[in-house]
Amino acid sequence: MTAESLARSEAGVDAMRVGLVGYGAIGRQVVEALIAGRVPGAVLAGIMDKAGAPEEFAVADVDALVDTADIIVEAAGSQALQEIAPAVLERGGTLLAVSTGAFLRPAVRPLLDHPGPGRIILSTGAIAGLDLIRAARLSGSGVRVDLRTTKRPPALVQPWMSDEQRDGLQQARPGDAPSVVFSGGPEQAAELFPANLNVAAALALAVDSPEAVHVELVADPNAERTRHEVTVTSDLGVHRFVLENYPSPANPATSALVAWAVLRCLADLGPRARPAFR
Numbered sequence: 591m592t593a594e595s596l597a598r599s600e601a602g603v604d605a606m607r608v609g610l611v612g613y614g615a616i617g618r619q620v621v622e623a624l625i626a627g628r629v630p631g632a633v634l635a636g637i638m639d640k641a642g643a644p645e646e647f648a649v650a651d652v653d654a655l656v657d658t659a660d661i662i663v664e665a666a667g668s669q670a671l672q673e674i675a676p677a678v679l680e681r682g683g684t685l686l687a688v689s690t691g692a693f694l695r696p697a698v699r700p701l702l703d704h705p706g707p708g709r710i711i712l713s714t715g716a717i718a719g720l721d722l723i724r725a726a727r728l729s730g731s732g733v734r735v736d737l738r739t740t741k742r743p744p745a746l747v748q749p750w751m752s753d754e755q756r757d758g759l760q761q762a763r764p765g766d767a768p769s770v771v772f773s774g775g776p777e778q779a780a781e782l783f784p785a786n787l788n789v790a791a792a793l794a795l796a797v798d799s800p801e802a803v804h805v806e807l808v809a810d811p812n813a814e815r816t817r818h819e820v821t822v823t824s825d826l827g828v829h830r831f832v833l834e835n836y837p838s839p840a841n842p843a844t845s846a847l848v849a850w851a852v853l854r855c856l857a858d859l860g861p862r863a864r865p866a867f868r
């Protein structure tokens with residue numbers, strides 16, 4: 591009996607089989623929780639990671655993963671999402687995506703309206719309040735969203751930065767002043783900081799208008815937590831959410847909350863789902 595079929599028989603014949611793309615900080619947390627039975631009725635079916643995955647779960651390509659799983663979790667980055675999403679949709683799979691920034695790329699955004707047979711679900715990731723933003727958008731009032739994200743400087747280093755910029759972020763020490771490293775729209779934010787500002791893309795997709803979202807990214811050497819301050823202004827009110835997330839111990843750029851947002855979504859979709867807030 592394989593590890594998957596054993597887990598499946600323990601979880602019940604109707605168990606939801608979860609395939610994973612990306613066995614990094616988020617992926618490992620998801621795997622650990624699935625194996626520990628933290629999502630009733632869900633089992634791990636396979637893992638695809640270009641850097642390798644545990645032998646008993648390793649799957650070579652996305653086609654094989656869609657064939658063995660009821661839902662595919664993408665936790666591998668925007669480029670990986672862009673590569674796998676068309677195949678998942680065309681083969682009738684369900685894709686739960688965390689790298690929401692990819693959907694602001696002109697080549698990827700149309701996949702949100704793909705006729706199927708597959709479908710895409712966007713993870714709420716590291717933030718909250720997307721339900722409220724969508725309600726405000728539906729009300730027809732002009733919605734404006736301001737995001738101010740603060741992270742520890744080394745988590746913000748990017749390959750395109752100059753040596754001076756990179757050294758400045760890597761060598762910042764507690765007591766040094768915070769600095770704004772980006773101010774602008776969510777599309778540019780997602781391109782320049784692909785593993786840092788998926789939250790900006792999530793806000794832009796919730797409000798369905800990148801122009802209505804302004805993003806500021808702050809490097810703060812004194813930050814103990816990743817902070818996302820979201821201000822939503824509409825005819826329904828002024829709503830502020832402040833999230834102070836502990837970073838994942840495995841990746842300081844990623845909040846520990848993200849894996850649990852994925853697992854919560856799997857629980858909502860699984861065979862043992864109970865009435866959920868929607």
Ligand SMILES: NC(=O)C1=CN([C@@H]2O[C@H](COP(=O)(O)OP(=O)(O)OC[C@H]3O[C@@H](n4cnc5c(N)ncnc54)[C@H](O)[C@@H]3O)[C@@H](O)[C@H]2O)C=CC1
Nearest residue numbers: 612613614615616639640641666667670689715716788844
């Ligand atoms: N929506 C949200 O709020 C958030 C989204 N994210 C997204 O999640 C992604 C993953 O985050 P972490 O787990 O912290 O990153 P990580 O760097 O720890 O792990 C990524 C894993 O994906 C694998 N990978 C990369 N390209 C691949 C490909 N083409 N095919 C298969 N595997 C591939 C890597 O080998 C690595 O093991 C980030 O790149 C970011 O886009 C991260 C944080 C918050």
Ligand SMILES: O=C([O-])CC(=O)C(=O)O
Nearest residue numbers: 716785786787788789845
């Ligand atoms: O994990 C977080 O707090 C946010 C993040 O990296 C992203 O939005 O890409």
